[in-house]
Amino acid sequence: MARTVARVVVDALSELGVRQVFGVVGDALNPLTDALRTTDGMEWVGCRHEEAAAFAASAQSQLTDTLGVCMGTVGPGSVHLLNGLYDAAKSRTPVLAIAGQVPLAELGSDYFQEVDNDALFADVAVFRATLTSPGQLPQMLETAVRTALSRKGVAVLTVPGDLGDQEVPEDRPARFRLSEPVSRPDEEAVAEAARRLDSSERVTLLVGRGARAAREDVLALADRLAAPMVLTLKAKEGFEGEGNPFQVGQTGLIGNPAAASALQDADTLLMLGTDFPYRDWYPQGCTVIQVDTEAAHIGRRVPVDLGLVGDTGATVRDLLRHLAGTADGGARDRSHLDGARRRFEQWRAGQARLADPAHDHGLVGRLRSALDNRDHGIRPEALAAAVDRAAADDAVFTSDTGMATVWLSRFVEMRGARRLIGSYNLGSMANAMPQALGAQCLDRNRQVVAFCGDGGLSMLLGDLMTLRSGKLPVKLVVFDNRRLGMVKLEQEQAGLPEFGTVLDNPDFAAVATAMGITGIRVTDPTELEASVRRAFDTPGPVLLDVLTNPDEVAVPAKPTVEQGWGFAVAKMKEAVRSLGDTDDR
Template sequence: MSLTVAELLVETLAEIGVRQVFGIVGDALNPFTDAIRRQDRIEWIGVRHEEGAALAAAGQAKLTGKLGVCCGTTGPGGNHLVAGLYEARKDHAPVLAISGGVPSNLRGTDYLQEDTPDLLFRDVAVYTQTVAAAAQAPAVFHQAIAEAYGARGVAHLNIPPDVFSAKVPHSVPSLATLRPRPEIAPAADDIAAALALIDRAKTVAVFCGAGCRGSEAELVRLSDRLKAPLMHSYRAQELLSYRDPHWIGGVGMIGSRAGVDAVKEADLLLMLGTDYPYGDFLPRHGNVVQIDERAFALGRRAPIALGIVGSVRPALTMLLDRLAQREDGAFFAKASAARREWDEMLDEKADPARSADRIHPQAVARAISDAADDDAVFVTDTGEVTLWAANWMRQTGRQRITGSFNNAAVGTGLGLANGVAALDRNRQVILHSGDGGFTMLIGEFMTAVEHKLPIKVVVYDNRRWGLVHLEMEGAGVPAADGASFPNMDFAAFARACGATGYTARDPATLLTTVRDFLAAPGPTVLHAVVDPDEIPAMPHVDVAQAWRFGIAKVREAVGGVLGRD
């Protein structure tokens, strides 16, 4: 029996393992959503804003490496997908975005909601195509999904309703090819060159990125073999337990002084599976070996001596087969001592009893981390909240961490968390969000309620755009109008949605409140009222920057006496 284009698309997605499609129903999508309704392999999850659909699909793809799918109908419905799709584009995650088109016979007449979607999606997508005829659909479906997997990015299809409803002559070919890319083994000559550079270096440090996933055992062996500290990007923080002695800390604002110093002070830095964008925290001496699957990423953040195209795990296996054991552990011991000193500072700032009358955001982040399930997934929105959640977390090594890593967009957390929760409703998903970010796409909390996605949302209420305040103060200027704002009662909002809400104001009851919050069934909000004047611990803030913070505070206090020019 022949299928319609809509039925073929649903069947194809189901065959390659897609289990949810996120979107909002409407006109041009009717044949597609009806085809989903008439089968039981793919779940339709209706969202409250199409951006939430794109974020949910991106959240799934970033966590699993498998295809996430979202859709929006004609014109504005598809347009709203674009902002959320940048999450997949910037974090190199495979997503298929489907937009409905105006009827084929009306294109070019300035019809209601008509636009040019292939032009609109061109920047965010590695592939974009309008399906103009049913006979075109099988090959285009294959190409779109293959591009999403092969280029690790967004593929976009625009399909008019008459094409969706038309019969298609045959199925999508070569489904077995539609899967994540396999690992790539590096060239043996490149490994030999890396061994020579390592042999000449007195001290070695290792900077690990998300490309190290699956290589955790090899990283530990490498650290032991070279007496080399392991530092990590934020995306790679999850790979090893916080308590693992090899895992010295992060680099940059989301990091530690121990990590920053070890990267800068080592004779040779190994950059493994990371395209870390902040070159100021990378060495400029050029004694760097970078290993990455993406040839275009080699050497673009810092000068390097050797770039190796390949996946981290096979590269480390080849290195470890030939690396000699080192005995001098002084550099590693120095980094470990610096880590212990930094950890003591973190512990002190995370103590709920540090103040009797206010809750510090570090205490919230640490309490959530320590009470979370051993295999929880943490989603972190963007802003000052990222610094609290990341720097005060003590991950188990089995937990996952995700967020807007390279797009760094505020307000993405709810959509990402919904997508992750839909993968497994029995796995704990915890979202750290600022008050500004939570209210940006607040309707997506109702998506969680409607579809029984039991996300746990911690809202840090400091009544301001916290990172904006820090940036302004770092520049020595007072915070501008609009940098602060009033807030609703977020716990009451959760209850109004039919969910559960808690409020934390008293540091004496913080730990009990956090435990109750995480134990509550279904979607739940914790409204954490935190000290708005807390400044994150940043290992790279120098004396001049600290002085500018002070000047800004004085200017705010005197309210213009010193002038605002």
């Protein structure tokens, strides 16, 4: 018996191993969602906003290294997918978006809700096509999926509403199998890199997510070179924890002084699987060697003396074979590594003091509070550290862009089998909750924790109902500082008074309770630890709304005089404006 377009698509995705499809139902999707309804082992996850659906699919793809799938119906439904799909594209993870379309005969007539999907998704998709005949299946679907998987990007397949129920003439199974190529750089280039590393006295590694699969090889290389290892945010997962005696944390605005000095003090920087974008944080005047699978990534952030294009693991193993060691055959000087590690541990100890709930009761804490926490709000550092202590060693963390990510990066350690997902390339708001939704659908017994900014959470607040409806036990930790905190900090560092960042928030815990989700609100620092424990011990989804200090400052790894002066000027302007706003003149 011949199968319909919808049945061919859904059966093929099922055989590929797709278990959830995220989206919002609509007329053009009806044949597809009905096919999902009648397919064992596949689940339609109805979201309240298509953007959330795309974020959820992207999170699943990143966690599994396989295809995530979302759907949006005609016109506005497809448009709403865009931001989440851009996040997938920037994260270089394969996602298939199936977009509805007006009936085939109406294409190009400016029909009700008609949008040119092939044009709409031109910038975000590595593949995009509109199905115009059932006979194009399953080949067009195979091409879409293979392209997404091989190029690690977004494929968009548009299906007009009147094609889903039509029969496919050639009824054969779809075939998606691909073998992953492993590329290696030229042997002479590896040998040259090894010679340069052998002759260097102070090597620092900058390690990114692209090196994650080669963890043990990268650790062996760091040991051989006695090199401190600076991690990008996306490399926290896989390279943090007690098993790595070389890492010194992150650099950049969310980083620390030890990582900054490890970079600045190096005579050779070896970049492994990273396209770290912030030019100001690269060292000056040193030799730079970069390893990346993408030739286009070599040298686009910092001038590179030697570029090695190839798989990180294979390249590192080749380097280890070529390294000769010290010229006299003795042990390599480890003072560069030891100094960086010592500075890192000193910084961590200072951060731990900030995260101590009793910090503000000491002399230093009282003095600091008089300047930046006069209302005695809960320190976000203390909240992040409490969550780190309470969360499981295999928890999946997501984080909203902004200050929530800063606190996670500094106080949550990706030890054990913990995973980390965020909008770390696109930098979107509102990603943490829907990404947690997608992660929890993969395994309802695994702990999933979302670090939510109050601005991000409120932007897609409706999909709290998706958590409730799906009985997804996500723990939402809301850093409720009543601000767009990162924007506030950026304004003040530039010498501008805070403007437009204040949020008139509801009681998020009460909102969650009204939606049928356990809501816990914390306003007293002395209740923080117990409240965090209660949130993690409570079955089902929980929203922990913690009122944190809105004036908390995350000092960059190497603050500049200009930033400090700008901050002081901004604070004076804010004080004058505040005085001018009162009736006491």
